Amino acid sequence: MSDAKLSLRNIRKSFGPLEVCKNITVDVHKGELVCLIGGSGSGKSTLLRCINLLDPIDDGEILLDGVDISVPGFDPDPVRRKIGMVFQSFNLFPHMTVLENIKLAPMKVKRMASRDITEQAEALLDRFGLLDKAHVYPDRLSGGQQQRAAIVRALAMEPEIMLLDEVTSALDPELVGEVLDVIRQLKAQGMTLLLATHEMGFAREVSDRVCFLSDGELLEIAPPEKMFGAPEHARTQQFLERVLRTQNLS
Amino acid sequence: MKSTSLKIAASLVVASVAFGASANECSTGKTLADGMLTIATGNPAYYPWVIDDAPESGQGFEAAVAYAVADKMGYDKAHVSWVRTSFDGAIQPGAKNFDFNLQQFSILPERAEVVDFSVPYYTTTKAVVVTTANGKQDTPASLSGVKSLKFGAGAGLSAATFLESAVKPEQSTLLYDDVANTVAALQANQVDAVIFDLPTALFVTAVQMDNGKILGQFPTDVNDSPDHFGMVFAKGNPLKSCVDTALAEMKSDGTMVAIEDKWLASGAGVPVIDMSK
Amino acid sequence: MDNTQNTARGKPRAPTRRQAYEQKARRKSLLIAAVSSAAAIALLVVLVPMAPGWEAVQRSFFNWNVLVKTFPKLLSAFTLDLILFFAAAPAIFILALVIALMRNVTRPALYPLKLFAIVYIDVLRSIPVILTIYLIGFGIPGLGLLPPWNSPYIWGSVALVLAYSAYIAEVFRTGIESIHESQRSAARSLGLSEASMMRYVVLPQAIRRVVPTLVNFLVALLKDVALLSFIGPVEVLRQAGVYKSLFANFTPYVGAAIIFLVATIPAIRFADYLMAKQNAQRTR
Numbered sequence: 049m050s051d052a053k054l055s056l057r058n059i060r061k062s063f064g065p066l067e068v069c070k071n072i073t074v075d076v077h078k079g080e081l082v083c084l085i086g087g088s089g090s091g092k093s094t095l096l097r098c099i100n101l102l103d104p105i106d107d108g109e110i111l112l113d114g115v116d117i118s119v120p121g122f123d124p125d126p127v128r129r130k131i132g133m134v135f136q137s138f139n140l141f142p143h144m145t146v147l148e149n150i151k152l153a154p155m156k157v158k159r160m161a162s163r164d165i166t167e168q169a170e171a172l173l174d175r176f177g178l179l180d181k182a183h184v185y186p187d188r189l190s191g192g193q194q195q196r197a198a199i200v201r202a203l204a205m206e207p208e209i210m211l212l213d214e215v216t217s218a219l220d221p222e223l224v225g226e227v228l229d230v231i232r233q234l235k236a237q238g239m240t241l242l243l244a245t246h247e248m249g250f251a252r253e254v255s256d257r258v259c260f261l262s263d264g265e266l267l268e269i270a271p272p273e274k275m276f277g278a279p280e281h282a283r284t285q286q287f288l289e290r291v292l293r294t295q296n297l298s
Numbered sequence: 299m300k301s302t303s304l305k306i307a308a309s310l311v312v313a314s315v316a317f318g319a320s321a322n323e324c325s326t327g328k329t330l331a332d333g334m335l336t337i338a339t340g341n342p343a344y345y346p347w348v349i350d351d352a353p354e355s356g357q358g359f360e361a362a363v364a365y366a367v368a369d370k371m372g373y374d375k376a377h378v379s380w381v382r383t384s385f386d387g388a389i390q391p392g393a394k395n396f397d398f399n400l401q402q403f404s405i406l407p408e409r410a411e412v413v414d415f416s417v418p419y420y421t422t423t424k425a426v427v428v429t430t431a432n433g434k435q436d437t438p439a440s441l442s443g444v445k446s447l448k449f450g451a452g453a454g455l456s457a458a459t460f461l462e463s464a465v466k467p468e469q470s471t472l473l474y475d476d477v478a479n480t481v482a483a484l485q486a487n488q489v490d491a492v493i494f495d496l497p498t499a500l501f502v503t504a505v506q507m508d509n510g511k512i513l514g515q516f517p518t519d520v521n522d523s524p525d526h527f528g529m530v531f532a533k534g535n536p537l538k539s540c541v542d543t544a545l546a547e548m549k550s551d552g553t554m555v556a557i558e559d560k561w562l563a564s565g566a567g568v569p570v571i572d573m574s575k
Numbered sequence: 576m577d578n579t580q581n582t583a584r585g586k587p588r589a590p591t592r593r594q595a596y597e598q599k600a601r602r603k604s605l606l607i608a609a610v611s612s613a614a615a616i617a618l619l620v621v622l623v624p625m626a627p628g629w630e631a632v633q634r635s636f637f638n639w640n641v642l643v644k645t646f647p648k649l650l651s652a653f654t655l656d657l658i659l660f661f662a663a664a665p666a667i668f669i670l671a672l673v674i675a676l677m678r679n680v681t682r683p684a685l686y687p688l689k690l691f692a693i694v695y696i697d698v699l700r701s702i703p704v705i706l707t708i709y710l711i712g713f714g715i716p717g718l719g720l721l722p723p724w725n726s727p728y729i730w731g732s733v734a735l736v737l738a739y740s741a742y743i744a745e746v747f748r749t750g751i752e753s754i755h756e757s758q759r760s761a762a763r764s765l766g767l768s769e770a771s772m773m774r775y776v777v778l779p780q781a782i783r784r785v786v787p788t789l790v791n792f793l794v795a796l797l798k799d800v801a802l803l804s805f806i807g808p809v810e811v812l813r814q815a816g817v818y819k820s821l822f823a824n825f826t827p828y829v830g831a832a833i834i835f836l837v838a839t840i841p842a843i844r845f846a847d848y849l850m851a852k853q854n855a856q857r858t859r
Contacts, residue, residue: 100764128766139761143779152775153765198761205765389823391631409823412635453813454820472727472807473817479713483807486716488727 053078053240054099054209055111061091061098062106068094069105070264076209076242081235083251083272084244086261087287092244093136095261096211099242100133112209129157132207136214138194140186146173146197147182150204157205165204172200176230192223196230203234210234212243248291252276260284324540325371329397335373337364338396341382344477346501346561347402353380359497359561360400363419366553370544385454388530389413397537398529402495404456405528414535415528417542419554423524424460425499425515425568427484427492429507434490439514440575441465448472450480450489456525457493464520464573481506495525500563514571634824641826645818649830652814653838656800659728659810663735663800664793670740675747676773692744699741705802708734712806731803739796746788750781787853790846794839811835 052075061069349357451457503510677692711734716725804813818827
């Protein structure tokens with residue numbers, strides 16, 4: 049427990065009367081890939097935003113390397129350097145080229161020299177097959193390319209853990225594969241990953257552990273074989289049956 | 299037709315002397331409203347041309363001249379009505395709402411192509427006003443002296459054109475909508491000197507400013523100087539000849555001099571700017 | 576698409592039925608537009624001169640001799656408008672940006688700035704520009720400033736800058752608020768500070784988005800520079816007024832109008848073009 053990279057302890061979060069995280073506790077270990085699954089509004093995205101300190105939690109603790117980063121008034125900026133986040137809608141900066149998108153934070157936050165970060169960014173782009181898009185503006189890229197660029201942008205800050213929030217949900221089906229490949233590559237390199245996803249097949253394939261959230265509650269944590277083979281909870285079973293039926297159809 | 303009316307006029311000649319009916323006959327059928335003379339002035343009308351912006355009182359030089367002209371033409375005070383126009387209103391095409399308009403319009407040949415002017419009812423020079431507050435009061439009253447000043451002037455008062463042709467000041471002139479704004483600019487030191495017709499300059503230095511001083515008046519033999527003020531008529535208005543006759547009578551019988559003496563301060567003693575230096 | 580296919584195959588193909596139909600429809604609508612415009616213009620040209628006062632109006636407003644005599648001087652007076660415009664515009668841009676940022680401040684300690692910005696915008700937007708010019712252009716020099724610091728050029732420009740920066744601050748604020756929250760989330764998740772986020776992510780997008788509105792305001796500004804004539808400067812409108820008074824003729828105003836038209840119509844068309852381009856992007 050103390051060796052966890054990221055520890056969530058009894059997280060509670062409400063928006064007005066709506067409780068979106070109900071007492072969530074989970075650990076993510078170094079190099080582990082943990083998937084959050086569950087229906088829309090189950091609290092997956094909110095949980096990720098809370099970990100990145102984009103939204104404050106109401107109660108509980110978020111420990112990064114054993115340090116509570118959820119203390120009110122804690123400076124969020126150093127934390128965010130260690131935690132990279134990628135969004136469902138990419139959120140690339142449309143007025144900057146791919147390379148400029150990637151260079152912005154290392155230059156302004158880490159004060160890196162432009163030349164150093166350019167080399168590093170080009171190496172990353174090359175690794176993910178985007179080098180020829182370095183000087184292209186986001187609106188000229190396909191969804192899959194944009195999402196890969198967004199992942200590279202987060203990676204350029206050299207985070208210790210990455211949060212991926214349904215990064216394939218906004219993509220046309222034929223573009224999902226290239227983004228999933230990137231995630232496989234990240235896992236292979238030993239990155240610690242926490243991702244919210246609807247891709248059940250992918251979750252089953254790459255996860256070390258899977259968490260099922262329903263109405264803000266963490267109902268079940270299990271290795272993928274167990275989660276997708278013999279889930280304990282009836283609601284997990286119903287959810288998986290419903291999702292797998294539609295995903296098999298498509 | 300004409301001879302009949304002449305006979306009637308002759309038969310009424312005794313009475314007509316008392317009522318000025320001979321001139322009245324001149325204007326019959328030529329005025330805007332039958333039996334009424336409609337006279338226009340500025341809005342507002344300024345001292346000393348009209349006192350307290352109330353021409354109906356007959357107080358002030360132009361108000362007095364207007365009533366005297368009306369009288370010569372056979373209209374008593376009750377048969378004169380006043381309207382207000384801007385300069386633009388006086389010169390715009392289309393029907394006019396006045397028989398004649400007086401608000402210190404300078405008679406200029408360019409303007410005479412669009413409107414008709416009466417013979418001059420007043421002739422004046424232009425004068426330079428300075429203030430003792432800005433240290434320009436000792437500028438020599440010569441062409442080279444005034445050339446160096448930064449001038450302000452009223453935009454509609456032909457002063458801008460005059461400055462350009464006769465003085466050619468070294469700094470660009472600032473122009474204002476009316477006398478009040480021009481004086482305000484002088485008092486704010488935004489200009490060194492302002493230029494007005496002499497009666498306005500005398501009034502401004504005597505009444506509106508504590509520290510105003512007339513530096514001098516321009517001589518009468520330079521471009522566009524002196525200024526001749528005339529009444530404005532719609533182009534081709536037949537009433538013009540009646541008014542011209544009335545004005546000529548006023549000049550010859552001393553009425554005009556009396557009005558001038560009553561309403562306009564004497565310009566005697568105002569130095570003349572030496573245009574040769 | 577079809578064209579590229581045609582050339583790819585190396586030989587032009589006869590237009591498809593759809594292409595032929597569309598071409599015919601296009602020709603027809605062009606013809607209708609040309610004919611109806613020509614008819615409207617012809618009516619104006621024929622009917623207006625039939626009005627009884629036309630000759631007088633023509634003499635007073637469209638007098639060729641007066642135009643020829645006055646136009647060169649009007650044109651040189653217009654350079655003063657341009658100088659004042661180019662002096663005021665950058666100052667307006669910077670001040671408006673500062674006010675907009677102050678207006679957007681969220682930190683409680685900085686609330687006085689926000690309050691100041693709110694009052695500034697409210698007051699200066701409520702007062703007619705001409706009054707601001709009069710009050711500042713005459714009022715401040717009257718406090719006893721010495722030349723050249725009491726110049727109406729300076730204070731008139733200051734008045735324009737104050738009035739327009741209030742309007743444009745609101746334009747910027749709308750632009751800033753139109754940038755989607757997800758852009759801020761992305762910037763913050765990368766560890767950018769509030770200031771860096773504003774400077775590198777939000778503002779560049781916000782300003783781009785409001786450029787068409789800005790161009791429209793610049794056109795209005797160029798026209799409002801003429802209001803400075805009220806406090807002394809002899810720019811094109813005042814010069815036209817002087818000629819109007821000299822010639823007792825309104826043609827110099829028509830000359831000034833022509834100058835403004837020529838100067839502003841390209842800018843207006845440019846703003847329309849930018850607006851259309853943005854709309855096209857948004858719907859893509």
